[in-house]
Amino acid sequence: MDKAHNINKFYALLLILLGSFGFIMRYVELGDMQFTALIPAVFGLILLSFTNGIKNENSVIGHLAGVLTLLLVVMSAVMLTKGLVAEFSLGRKQIIFLFVIAGGIYSLRAQFLYFKAQRRRKAKLK
Structure with missing residues (x-):
């Protein structure tokens, strides 16, 4: 599962499951x-x-996915710190935020490496 689209699909399904849960x-x-x-x-x-x-x-869709993932990670980090400061406990909500953040960082890493490899391939073709 090292391809960016597979990691994106896995992360999307994780988000759907966590939100529903x-x-x-x-x-x-x-x-x-x-x-x-x-x-x-x-x-x-x-x-x-x-x-x-x-x-x-498709680089436009790939970049939109990256920006959307980054936005979600930042929002989750803000909400996690807000919840930890207010409650001083690691409850269900905080665990969901941790999963979203960890998955998002992994997904962003995969997308970054994918874009880097894509640029190298295009540079070799020129």
Whole structure:
């Protein structure tokens, strides 16, 4: 699973699962329909739709996926630090943020290496 499109697909599915898990657990525990828990799932759906573009080496879609992943990692890092400072505990929400951050960093690393290799291939063709 070393290709950027495979890692993107895996990360998108992870986001969909984590968002759905957070939404369902919130509903089971509190009986509350907290739709903001579905934000990772929405990001996951968008990234999943970008998978074919990344596979076909569409640089615009690849860069959009990178920017979207970076945005999600930064948002999750901010929310994680906010939650840790306020609660001083590592609960379900903080663990989900950690998974999103770790997966996002791995995905960004793969995309960066992919773009670097793509530039080398194009430079050799010229």
